[in-house]
Amino acid sequence: MPQRPDTLPEQPPPDAEARRAIAPVICYPVDALPQPDIALYSTARLQAETIECLRVPPREARAFRVKAGQFFRIACPEGSQVGDLNLFSAADPAERFFSGKTRALHGTHLSVGARMWSCFPFLRPMATITADSLAWYGTDPYGGRVHDVIGTRCDPYTHFLLSGGQEYHHCCHSNLTRALVAEGFARERAEGMVHDVLNVFMCTGFTADNGQYFMKASPARAGDFIEFFAEIDLIGVLSACPGGDCGAEHSSDAAICHPLEVQVLALPPGALEGWRPPARSGYSRSHGLLGEVPPP
Numbered sequence: 001m002p003q004r005p006d007t008l009p010e011q012p013p014p015d016a017e018a019r020r021a022i023a024p025v026i027c028y029p030v031d032a033l034p035q036p037d038i039a040l041y042s043t044a045r046l047q048a049e050t051i052e053c054l055r056v057p058p059r060e061a062r063a064f065r066v067k068a069g070q071f072f073r074i075a076c077p078e079g080s081q082v083g084d085l086n087l088f089s090a091a092d093p094a095e096r097f098f099s100g101k102t103r104a105l106h107g108t109h110l111s112v113g114a115r116m117w118s119c120f121p122f123l124r125p126m127a128t129i130t131a132d133s134l135a136w137y138g139t140d141p142y143g144g145r146v147h148d149v150i151g152t153r154c155d156p157y158t159h160f161l162l163s164g165g166q167e168y169h170h171c172c173h174s175n176l177t178r179a180l181v182a183e184g185f186a187r188e189r190a191e192g193m194v195h196d197v198l199n200v201f202m203c204t205g206f207t208a209d210n211g212q213y214f215m216k217a218s219p220a221r222a223g224d225f226i227e228f229f230a231e232i233d234l235i236g237v238l239s240a241c242p243g244g245d246c247g248a249e250h251s252s253d254a255a256i257c258h259p260l261e262v263q264v265l266a267l268p269p270g271a272l273e274g275w276r277p278p279a280r281s282g283y284s285r286s287h288g289l290l291g292e293v294p295p296p
C-alpha cells in the first residue's frame with residue numbers, strides 16, 4: 001500500500017509552470033452531437049399561436065404541460081425576476097432534466113441553440129432554446145453570464161444550515177415541491193422529484209480569486225423572455241425565486257419579487273415537416289455485466 005509522505009512539499013516542483021502551461025481540451029466536443037434544426041424551428045415559430053398563458057406568482061411555483069413540437073416562452077412581465085425551471089417527461093416523470101450533463105456539454109450558461117438534456121438512461125434533448133432576449137449580455141467584467149446550469153436551486157436545508165436554524169418555506173426547492181403536489185403527484189414522492197434547475201434570467205459566475213459561486217442582479221427587465229422548443233412531451237415546473245433579481249439575497253422575504261409568465265405556443269399541422277422527437281439513448285445498459293438487462 002502506498003505510504004503518505006511524512007511531510008508535504010513546501011515548494012512547488014521545479015516543473016510546476018510547465019505542468020500549469022499544458023493546454024486544456026474540451027471534455028465533450030459538441031460538434032459530434034445531432035444538431036437542432038434551428039432554421040426549421042424559426043420558420044415554424046412564425047406560425048405558432050399562444051394556446052395557454054400561465055402566471056407564476058412571486059415566491060411560488062406552477063406546473064405546465066407542453067406537447068412535443070410546441071414552444072414555451074418564459075417571460076418577466078412586470079420586472080426583473082429569476083426563475084428556477086425543472087422539466088420532466090410527461091410520459092415518464094422518471095426522465096428529468098440533467099443539469100450537470102447539460103453543463104458539461106453546453107457550458108455553464110445556456111442560450112440559443114443549447115439543449116436541455118435528460119438524465120440517464122434516457123440522455124436525449126428535452127428542449128432546445130430557440131430565442132433569448134438577453135443573448136446580448138454575453139460575459140460581463142466579473143465573468144457573470146445569464147441563464148445558468150451551475151446553481152442547484154435555493155432550498156430550506158442550506159438556509160437552515162447557514163442561518164442558525166431558521167425555517168423558510170418559499171425557497172425554490174419548496175415551491176417546486178408544492179407545485180408538483182398541486183399537479184397531482186403524491187407528497188411523499190414530490191420532493192424527491194425536484195432536481196437541479198435551469199436558473200432562468202439569473203446572472204452568475206465564479207469569482208476569479210477562489211472560484212466561489214456568485215450571483216448579481218439579473219439584467220432582465222419587464223418584457224424579457226427566453227423561448228424553448230419542446231422536443232418531447234413535457235411537464236415543466238417554474239418557481240419565481242424569493243431572491244427576486246437575486247441581486248442581494250435569496251431564501252427570505254426581503255427581496256422585491258415579481259411574477260413570471262409561461263406561454264405555451266402550438267403550431268398548425270404540417271409546420272414541422274420531417275421532424276421527429278429524439279429517441280432515448282441507444283446504449284444497451286449492460287454496463288459490462290452478464291445476463292439480461294433489467295427494465296429501467
Ligand SMILES: [Zn+2]
Nearest residue numbers: 154172241242
Ligand atoms: Zn430560488
